[in-house]
Amino acid sequence: MRLAVCPGSFDPVTLGHLDIISRAARLFDEVIVLVSFNPYKSNYSFTPEERMDLARRATAHLPNVTVDCDDGLLAEYVKKKQACAIVKGLRAVSDFEYEFQMSLANKKMFPGAETIFFTTDAGNMYLSSSLVKNIASLGGDISDFVPGCILEDIQQRLFPKQR
Ligand code: PNS
16 A cells, blocks of 8 residues: 655645645555644644644545644654655745755655655646735635635634624
């Protein structure tokens, strides 16, 4: 059984993430979307439970995808699950240096898994959770950026109609 882990903050999950997850689900038998902790990010808008719930609903149509959460080392999680791959999306050259460093560190800590980078769909190159949060918090339309089934929850949280 070929298992891949797609880690990320998913704060919240976007259509860019969903594209990467869907493509991974076509290549691997099972995919775990792992809501992880990024020590360089301190201002999460959604709790880990909320991020998991949004990711679960966004991937409900993908039968071989499950969602989990972990606040430890990614390499330890991947080893524990005996996954053979860590799947990440690359949007731009500027993502590469940091991702390259993490992939080497993860390989050192758990040589049993390969990090595989998927190039983003050209239409999603500019898309990020931060951009979505910025637009939504100012009342902008994010319907082209996040899955429709979680749109209202994200909007309501970031730009409540009754403030
Ligand atoms: O969506 P993000 O914030 O870019 O994802 C980064 C993430 C969460 C995948 C990364 O910070 C991570 O792997 N965190 C888990 C902790 C860990 O293993 N740190 C060492 C990485 S070499």
